[in-house]
Amino acid sequence: MKKVKALIITGFGINCEEEMAAAYRLAGAEAEIYHLNDIFNGIVSIHDFDVLNFPGGFAFGDDLGSGKVLSNKMKFKKMNDGCLFMDEIRKFLADGKFILGVCNGFQFLVKMGLLPDVAGNWQQEVTLTRNNSAKFEDRWVYCKVNPKSNTPFLKGIYVLPVPVRHGEGKLIIKDEEIKKGIVEKDLNCLSYCDADGNITDKYPLNPNGAELNCAGLINSTGQVFGLMPHPEAFLSLYNHPNWGQMKRRNPNISEDGDGLKVFKNIVESLTSP
């Protein structure tokens, strides 16, 4: 059987490409890491892959706002063959393929207009900006999955414990109409919550003050998924800060981290007919 192929973009300050590749490999897929310029220069084509991934990092040092400079590049810079990258993405999605963006990658997707895309015109509708704490923070949070969100990435997951590591993760929505669209279409697929799954705006459970307590978004087809927390940082039980007590309570606990499920889900959905 043909293996699922994941393309992981790097370059310009992206820095989570290796754990992202490891996530796909552990999930049974093939993963290749390429510099964005290799796509622009025609060395590799996104169409040879099934999932396109934008990992976390600090592209251009977050100058001009997180994700801004790299999303400008992807939106406006012409590729070597004269085409626009966005047109390639359009074709990629039309082929029924999937896009994942984590943290900085989510910030690109939002600023490129791919998420949430309520209006279906790829105009920027939300932004991710300075946390209310005015600080970068690395802490573990819980995210509640919206059961009505239609995306293979989150199938069978109810509450996801996962680390956030960002200074600009607060979702701000352009206006009430867009907000209504997000809620009505269930595009807000992940919300910050407590250990029991109750959605909350209380800091630090909601680490940044995001509107709708939103930690992740999908587009209306569920093909594009972006989130602030890092599922690829929870591939192993031993990534969890409380693995000691978890193992003591349940000596037979799985050594896989819960974040791995996100990748297993997408690989499985692309494998099964």
Place this chain on the structure above:
Amino acid sequence: MKNQIQLVLKENIRDVEGEKIRQEAANFLQIDTGIVKTGKIFNVMYDLSEKEIELFANLGLKDEIIHDVFINSFYQNSKFKTFILIARLPGVTDDEGVSAQKTLIDILDLDLDVNTQHIYTDDIYLFEKDLTDSQLKELAEKMLGNKLIQHFEFGKFTGRIDYIPEVKITSDEQVKIIDLNITDDELMRLSKDMLLSLNLEEMQAIQAHFADEKVKKYRSEKGLSLDPTDCELEVLAQTWSEHCKHKEFSATIKYTNKETGEEKTIDSLFKTYIRKSTEIIRERLEKAGNNWLLKIFTDNAGVVKINDESVFVWKVETHNSPSAIDPYGGAITGILGNNRDPLGTGIGGGKLLFNTNVLCFGPPNYDKELLPGQLHPRRIMEGVRHGIEDGGNKSGIPTVNGSIIFDDRYSGKPLVYCGTGGVMPYTLNGMNSWLKPIAAGDLIIMAGGRVGKDGIHGATFSSAEIDEHSPQSAVQIGSPITQKLLGDFMQEAVKIGLIKCSTDNGAGGLSSSIGELATISGGAIVNLEKVPLKYANLKPWEIYISESQERMTFVVTNDKKDELYNLAKEREVELSDIGIFTDNGFIDVRFDEQSVAFLDMEFLHEGVPKKFMEAVWEKPKLTEPQIPSNLDYNETLEKLMGSLNICSRENVIRQYDHEVKGKTTIKSLMGPDGKAPQDAAVMRLNFDSFAGIAVSNGIIPRYSDIDAYEMSAGAFDEAIRQIIAVGGKLPDPEDKSNRFWTVNDNFCVPDSLYDPKTNPDGKLKLAKLVQMNEALFDMSTFYNIPMTSGKDSMKNDFKAGKIKISVPPTILYSMVAKVDDVRRNVTSDFKASGDLIYQIGQTYNELGASEFYRLFDELGANVPKVRKADSKRIYEKVIKANDQNLIESNHDISDGGLAVTLTESAFGGGFGAEIYLDKLSDLDLKAILFAESHSRFVCSIKPENKTEFEKLFGKDAMLLGEVINEHRLKVKFQNSDVINIEMNKLRTAWEKGLL
């Protein structure tokens, strides 16, 4: 033509930055600013049309959800009465401007120069309150900016900003000849005027060299001046600087110990203690056929073998002086510079795995009057923390552990230790990755950032005391994004064999990097006109010794040059081919074919006169204090938990990304609420196996007030026991599994050169340094734990007029040890109620220099001593217990003693503890609870393992009590409750100590 674009947040968007400034101004400066509105200004110097500027502003810069944009006009609102503008001084790194340039060419599809500065960014702050000029000045200088690197404007905003920090240098003569036929006084004046930091003997050695007939002969044959050029003097000063040559660690020292009557002459502390101890260990390893020490002391970082596929490379350094005058810039260049050490070891291009940092500051509540040029400790702390945050986070390197130490004596010069570890493949294209082969004919290629005036005299500056006239050019701001691109590029280029080997450009710039590499081939020719500059008209010597950051020097063979350049173009990294290695024994520096420096390498590297220093040890007369006998132990413990050296670092830790790369398995804070402080960090090496490394650090400067030997030995023990606590194993020369240990030693001491007037206690200070080295040797050879690299920083004094603030003699041991299986590690937090709690190791009457005594402002006399044989026996038992899965939690006992350790393990796991101390020993209760005796742990075990555990440990472990669900710490001694307090109270005190 200049265009200006301003971005401000829309009225309905919360200005979190403004809110933070308002709060901090109120808290720290007692200034009520009212509402603060922040804004960003882009001064665009490119020649662009109105349409282009509009597109750039709206598409390139503005986030349409949150920003309003103003083009060639500024946001004004009568609600705001006053303003501050913070711009950069000419030549100061402006990454945001550069990023704006890059997005400009992407959006408009223009072909413009983006390698030099054409867009300058400013920050503007509008204040609701009508603040006075002196309030605004205070806000600008003490909170928002640093006048060494920034330009301020403030007052009532007129709607105009004219300031543009373009660099304009007029050029005069390129190369100056310096007359050395001068008197000794004039030699010293020359050293001072040129900021050479060379002493009379060294100046005389240079004078004699140029007067030497042989030297005269080849100089006249070559048509060179007989006197040295400015560049030659600068190169000698840089190469001979304390920072680069470690003259005091190489000095001949006459040591007198008046306590024991011992007298000895030490020919170099480095050779006698540091290198020697590692050589002894290497011999033992070789004898057993298990040598994992691949490279020691000879490259940018030491290298040890992990297995047949990979090697571990790491380095820890300090960046103290720059951090004292610009904390953010000092720390970020410190950590980025440190990253380049493992990156530039051997062939280079290693994958950087983690950062670590240890910081020593004055107390944040420091209330003495600040001396000229001295920054407030709180400001230094926040700036340094921010620099480490950006340096690590933006490079995608996790900051996995660290430590912060407070002492009044760090309030002049802070200590900023930065460390970085990385992994290289064992072989690269068939060659051992840690080797550095260079032959005549190989090309010298510079890569990365451009060269400006930044950091000129950095190497000599760090070897001098700080005073109010310290040069501005010593301040630099790092650019993590430039370095990230460079590092990624190197990894790719090295993998496909395009780079023969490499080194970093740090202190001393090209002069240092090329100077050191040229010793391998035997010489080099450098063409300075080929070095790309940030701005025109630098003098040749400035180009050669500039410390502009984010640069590496590559050694490249001619046949690989084109391919390397092609890859660099694709990865947007700038390369320049600046010279060639030779084997004629000379460093030959030219500018447009004019000779700038022509120096005999032997004189350059070996010509520095050996220093002679005197050390005299006299034991201080110290006594144990009287502590009130009616001590309230609840209150004392609460105070101790909130004291500066014990309380929580969570606010700092959470601002560092400590888990990027997805490999960190023991982080600084663990447990159900992420509140349990851990002893050592542990990381996996890759995703295919569970093998990993543990990283620890030992540092206890306050013990040196009683006994510098025990301070150093204790710090070494502390670093070992942290690794043992998490489940590490001691090294064994007979072990076949490459279970390496590797240490970086970092000495930071005050000026220890005796001078009757300026440094009357210099001999005592030097004696302490000798003793610190003796302890290093004793501990290292006893445990077979080798130094593989390190650094010394010798002049940690802050001077203003007649006042001098000197740091206490400080040594940091940073250790890394291989861990077989991270799944078997142990964390510090209690795991379940009902588990039994033990103290492992023996407590002694050792409260000297303890945190407990510090509560009473006392020093005491009985400093904790390391008892090596006992410690080793105990550690071996802990290792055995872990092999048998007997230990559920383990936490090393250090600052604050047993009581603090118990408290941390209890609240860390979300439990309480019930403790009976009677069996422990016949010591005084204060010593039992608070002494900091070494080689001890608080551990917990399952009740069913009691018999086996006690059988294994015998008298080396004592049952203390058990873990309880009730959130209280209850301690009974001689049938009475000495401590009975809610855990929450202790945890709250601990959490609030640094806020």
